[in-house]
Amino acid sequence: MQKGNISVQTENIFPIIKKFLYSDQEIFLRELIANGVDATSKIKSLTSRGEHKGDLGNLTIEIKLDKEAKTLTISDKGLGMTEEEVGKYLNQIAISSAQEFVEKYKDEANIIGKFGLGFYSAFMVADKVEVNTKSWQEGGKAVLWTCEGSPDFTIKNSKKKDRGTDITLHISEDSTEFLEENRIEELLTKYCKFLPVEIKFGTKKETIEEGEGDKKKEKEIEVDNIINNPAPIWKKSPADLTDLNYKDFYQELYPHTFEQPLFWIHLNIDYPFDLTGILYFPKLNNAIEVQKNKIHLYCNQVYVTDEVKEIVPEFLTLMHGVIDSPDIPLNVSRSYLQSDRNVRKITGYITKKVADKLNDLFKNEREEFEKKWDDLGVFIKYGMLSDEKFNDKAMDFVLFKNVDGKFFTVKDYQEKVKDSQTDKHDKIVLLYTQNADEHHSLIESAKNRGYDVLLMNNPIDAHFMQHLEQKTGKVTFVRVDSDTVDNLVQKDEKKESVLSEKEQETVKAVFEAIAKEKQGSTVELKPLSPDDQPVQITRNEFMRRMVEMQALGGGGFGGGMGDMYNVVVNTNHPFIAKKLLGAAAGEKQEALGKHLLDLALLNHGMLKGAELTAFVQKSLSFLK
Secondary structure, X not given: OEEEEOEOOOOOOHHHHHHHOHHHHHHHHHHHHHHHHHHHHHHHHHHHOOOOOOOOOOOOEEEEEEOOOOEEEEEEOOOOOOHHHHHHHHOEOOOOOHHHHHHHHOOOOOOOOHHHOOHHHHHHOEEEEEEEEEOOOOOOOOEEEEEOOOOXXXXXXXXXXXXXXXXXXXXXXXXXXHHOHHHHHHHHHHHHOOOOOOEEEEEEEEEEEEOOHHHOEEEEEEEEEEOOOOOOHHHOOXXXXXXXXXXXXXXXXOOOOOOOOOEEEEEEEOOOOOEEEXXXXXXXXXXXXXXXXXXXXXXXXXXXXXXXXXOOOHHHHHOEEEEEOOOOOOOOOHHHHHHOHHHHHHHHHHHHHHHHHHHHHHHHOHHHHHHOHHHHHHHHHHHHHHOHHHHHHHOOOOXXXXXXXXXXXXXXXXXXXXXOOEOOOOOEEEEEEOOOOOOHHHHHHHHHOOOOEEEOOOOOHHHHHHHHHHHHOOEEEEEOOOOOHHHOOOOOOOOOOOOOHHHHHHHHHHHHHHHOOXXXXXXXXXXXXXXXXXXXXXXXXXXXXXXXXHHHOOOOOOOOOOOOEEEEEEOOOHHHHHHHHHOOOOHHHHHHHHHHHHHHHHHOOOOOHHHHHHHHHHHHHHHO
8 A cells, every 4th residue: 555645835735725615615526527527538539549449338427425424426437547647646736835826816716626626626525535446558456545635645456347436525524415415416417417428316216108008007117317418409510400409408408487589599610719509599578687697608518607797798698598618617717717818709709690690580581580679679789788899780680660560770760760850950860759658649749740759668778879879970869758749850940929928927927836846847838839738748858868877777867856847838729828818817827727737747647646636536526
């Protein structure tokens, strides 16, 4: 038996491993199984090249729990190691000092794997680790390496007969959760779900049918519990897959999701970097629901993380799916990803693939593209706001939808409305509503003047409109309630009021007395058409939009502005020019003015609570 001391330039690395990797404790299992997969892949490669002449046999990696002995064993049938290789790979940690290690990586969340620490992650959960291994090479003797969480180790001959390696962890008292079957199965499902080698963890019951016809009966049998799918579809050629394959895989990734994805992109590139994967467009239901754990990152089918924002542009975190690249190391740190050239190339590639896919759908399946716009629109607008390159491409396929349900590209829509909706500043005014029912009368008034009205009903639209105004420099968005219909598209037109200046002062005084009780309101007199409403409510486009943008996040003014609006009194309407001024000064004028204002507020859904109740009761009294 050989005894020795693990080659580290520190008195004891193991307490440091435990202390500084504690938050990543569970990934010890991933690391050890990944080593087994690597050893298995290499023996397959040696066999295919003819260097290994023997029978490969069953290459399944097996995980065994022994609660009584307090052990967890990971067994593979891969390369195995000679005694010399054990000394080389297990007895040296390439690290200059524990102190340097601590200082360099103390702020990183995940440092397993650096300086050969992958195998040593076992000591986060084990007091003692045994490695029983036999090399594939002829004449190699099986050896047992043992270490009890200190730099001291022993190596002796073992009785292992089969090629491969068994790593047995003697679980420590503070890590007994890893002796529970449910906990281990949870970790295997999380980290090893798509490993390229079958992973067995115990057995399970399955029901099969025997016999035919009337003699057919069900029988329960015990089978190996294989927890992974070694051949996920992202490793296959798109030409060999059907739509059903993609949909079934989506259910495999997200078993508790009932909605089908809209469509998907199969990533497959081997130069200048290696990348495969499938990204799905989920149904967003016209809302931004950023779920940052929906794209899973793999390295050679080994699960790495679901925190992919350093690899995938922020707007793509709305997507679901899998990205697999050996060019991204198992042990991802944020600082590494931000500086790595391959990662930046991957980010650009994914963005381009997504833009190309959307452009193809728009050009070749426009009708379907429009049907899915409520979901796609959120995604595309979010992408245009957050990624310059995507914005440039998306200008060709981002759509406007008007209140009549018709769709237009930005360019086509500008052409459609420019003759009737160009203002005195030579800007094309794009009229819009966020709620077609709420603004129905205003929309009809706009249509009667020959205008078209867009439906912009997503929370992101306030930011998106601002974005387009800045990017194009040619358009300005104006909501249909931001001004009276005659001034939505500003022209150098002047109208005269039928009222004298003194009469206008009287009217303004009446409405200011009523409006002073309503916080945030101002009164304005305008000589509109007699066919327009006697009293209208308008909201300043700039101020209101800033509040909406702030509500979603991303700038704007402070939150203290409240609901600011203008009370616009049409001095040319008969109710104002005749009825109001013809009524007795005082309570009668005030009562009529309040009723007209309440009607305007009601028309905008702004009359609520006690005021709405009083209005209804008053209206009923008119019928008596």
